[in-house]
Amino acid sequence: MQLKPIKITQLIKSLVATAAVLSVCIGCATAQPTASDPLPSWNDGSAKQAIVSFVEKTTKPGSPDFVPPPERIATFDQDGTLWVEHPMYSQVMYILESVPALVKAKPELAKVAPFSTVLEILQGDRAAIAKLTMPDLEKLAAATLTGMPVDTFQAEVKKWLTEAKDPRWKKSYTELTYLPMQEVLTYLRASGFKTYIVTGGGQDFVRVYSEATYGIPPEQVIGTAGSTTYGYTKEGKPFLSKEPKIVLNDNNAGKPEAIHLMIGRRPVAAFGNSPGDQQMLEYTKAGSGTRLAMLVMHDDAKREYAYGPAQGLPDTKVGTFTQALYDQAGKQGWTVISMKNDWKRIFAFE
Amino acid sequence: MQLKPIKITQLIKSLVATAAVLSVCIGCATAQPTASDPLPSWNDGSAKQAIVSFVEKTTKPGSPDFVPPPERIATFDQDGTLWVEHPMYSQVMYILESVPALVKAKPELAKVAPFSTVLEILQGDRAAIAKLTMPDLEKLAAATLTGMPVDTFQAEVKKWLTEAKDPRWKKSYTELTYLPMQEVLTYLRASGFKTYIVTGGGQDFVRVYSEATYGIPPEQVIGTAGSTTYGYTKEGKPFLSKEPKIVLNDNNAGKPEAIHLMIGRRPVAAFGNSPGDQQMLEYTKAGSGTRLAMLVMHDDAKREYAYGPAQGLPDTKVGTFTQALYDQAGKQGWTVISMKNDWKRIFAFE
Numbered sequence: 001m002q003l004k005p006i007k008i009t010q011l012i013k014s015l016v017a018t019a020a021v022l023s024v025c026i027g028c029a030t031a032q033p034t035a036s037d038p039l040p041s042w043n044d045g046s047a048k049q050a051i052v053s054f055v056e057k058t059t060k061p062g063s064p065d066f067v068p069p070p071e072r073i074a075t076f077d078q079d080g081t082l083w084v085e086h087p088m089y090s091q092v093m094y095i096l097e098s099v100p101a102l103v104k105a106k107p108e109l110a111k112v113a114p115f116s117t118v119l120e121i122l123q124g125d126r127a128a129i130a131k132l133t134m135p136d137l138e139k140l141a142a143a144t145l146t147g148m149p150v151d152t153f154q155a156e157v158k159k160w161l162t163e164a165k166d167p168r169w170k171k172s173y174t175e176l177t178y179l180p181m182q183e184v185l186t187y188l189r190a191s192g193f194k195t196y197i198v199t200g201g202g203q204d205f206v207r208v209y210s211e212a213t214y215g216i217p218p219e220q221v222i223g224t225a226g227s228t229t230y231g232y233t234k235e236g237k238p239f240l241s242k243e244p245k246i247v248l249n250d251n252n253a254g255k256p257e258a259i260h261l262m263i264g265r266r267p268v269a270a271f272g273n274s275p276g277d278q279q280m281l282e283y284t285k286a287g288s289g290t291r292l293a294m295l296v297m298h299d300d301a302k303r304e305y306a307y308g309p310a311q312g313l314p315d316t317k318v319g320t321f322t323q324a325l326y327d328q329a330g331k332q333g334w335t336v337i338s339m340k341n342d343w344k345r346i347f348a349f350e
Numbered sequence: 351m352q353l354k355p356i357k358i359t360q361l362i363k364s365l366v367a368t369a370a371v372l373s374v375c376i377g378c379a380t381a382q383p384t385a386s387d388p389l390p391s392w393n394d395g396s397a398k399q400a401i402v403s404f405v406e407k408t409t410k411p412g413s414p415d416f417v418p419p420p421e422r423i424a425t426f427d428q429d430g431t432l433w434v435e436h437p438m439y440s441q442v443m444y445i446l447e448s449v450p451a452l453v454k455a456k457p458e459l460a461k462v463a464p465f466s467t468v469l470e471i472l473q474g475d476r477a478a479i480a481k482l483t484m485p486d487l488e489k490l491a492a493a494t495l496t497g498m499p500v501d502t503f504q505a506e507v508k509k510w511l512t513e514a515k516d517p518r519w520k521k522s523y524t525e526l527t528y529l530p531m532q533e534v535l536t537y538l539r540a541s542g543f544k545t546y547i548v549t550g551g552g553q554d555f556v557r558v559y560s561e562a563t564y565g566i567p568p569e570q571v572i573g574t575a576g577s578t579t580y581g582y583t584k585e586g587k588p589f590l591s592k593e594p595k596i597v598l599n600d601n602n603a604g605k606p607e608a609i610h611l612m613i614g615r616r617p618v619a620a621f622g623n624s625p626g627d628q629q630m631l632e633y634t635k636a637g638s639g640t641r642l643a644m645l646v647m648h649d650d651a652k653r654e655y656a657y658g659p660a661q662g663l664p665d666t667k668v669g670t671f672t673q674a675l676y677d678q679a680g681k682q683g684w685t686v687i688s689m690k691n692d693w694k695r696i697f698a699f700e
Contacts, residue, residue, distance in 0.1 A: 227607070
């Protein structure tokens, strides 16, 4: 009963789901570009140069690579690209931590797997997480979310985010965004680009904090999305409630398909970090003119994490940067960002 | 074998589908609000007053009804709300007029219904349109669109729009937008609102001309949408092609559901004209604070059309403004716009 990385990733990202906004902008306030250097947390090198050169070429009037402002679309994967995804996606933690309230309401679930397994994990047996299979997680998400009004979901996620802490840094998850990537978001927006998150994560989940955390409004968050059902309260007030059926599976080929559905334009720049982002980068790069495709490589065990088989790094369970992906980057002209070498600072709180 | 209005509406709007932009802005250039009167094509009356009062209340700092700019979302149905929908949706005409090219490629279809029926219609037998059933139209759309690369579809729709003419005014369909509604779009945008089209029509179809025609970019067009499939050409170039499977049916309850999926915020203002818009208006109006919900009533047989049973107008096959809908407007505090009485001019070309 091993945790299956990619599938669980896709599933989990598929299960959580809406829009509200936290009140504090964590990283974006500290990531203002200056006239002299729009990317102060980046070391000089090919990655930084690729970004600056791309922006200059696409925004300079008269440049052969000029892109008219309405077509300046940049898409960013979230987990492992904009914020930390280890040791487990925050959305998985949200689902697991929603289980005690469910068990309180239905005590008979306490002795039934997978609910009993989750209780073990939350009581400190972190290794028990490996017992959870994809159908288990599907069951957990369905049990905790089905029928929930979307407004309630938003309020609950918002509350959870103010309380939950990452186990290593003891910080809120929304504080664990990468400062250099916040600078890229700010730099692109200041250059007339519309920035989108295109995540395998739950669209409704990410929309709760995207505006406060990244300066990206909910309508510019594309993610794995479940359907909702329109209905009425007893008093006749209309509301939307969450359903377990998936409408968008925003991973792999699902990313360009979702970009077409939600934006209707091909991005000019795209950023990712795992095989789930490959098709988005291919699709972006296949457009005419100058395009920017970048992959964040997690090779900094000291300041963050090192994972994935590329360059001899150990493979892990989430967000694997595979050798095949690394090879694709070389073949297709994508720029690999080394966290270790390209980033001067990783977090705003450092 | 009667044409079934609502179902066919939904189907047709479900079948057509992508994003490119025409080069001329038809109505929006003439619809600039002035400081003295943002709605010069409107007669003074309760409808005009409702719009102006709503904008003033929601945008005046310190007003109890003030809406922060990021939350200023306004949604507009298209057919019958922003442009003419009679005698037949332009998208149905697009599908019908795509049939000859298909028959040329596959001559054996010329004698097979529904293709043969379409050829009769196009040869002048307009009444034959009544023979077409919902499954027929489904078959026609699937036959003409399935497997088509989305880029090809965009180019074909763009070309078709430059050639096709409305039978009554002998104008391009994109010239048949309502000037007073263009003024509302412009006025709301100038007041910090983000304007969206939320149409039962094909999302990919409307996105081709939305920016040039309404000043609304493709990413702010929500419509009935088919799925696409990501694949590669023989040369390895990635592309998206159209599939006959419907992802979003953007009618009735599908409108608020799609708004949640695509925007993630509840609109503050919504405009429609038919029972397919009822849930969008309800959902909008159910939010807290001041909300604006409006229905365009087609009661001007001389300058446009009069249809729907409300106020004794004859019922017709498309965009029916029913008595039930009219009654809802009264109960729920929606404002009915009388084309005859509220609009000084209907088209920019008048």
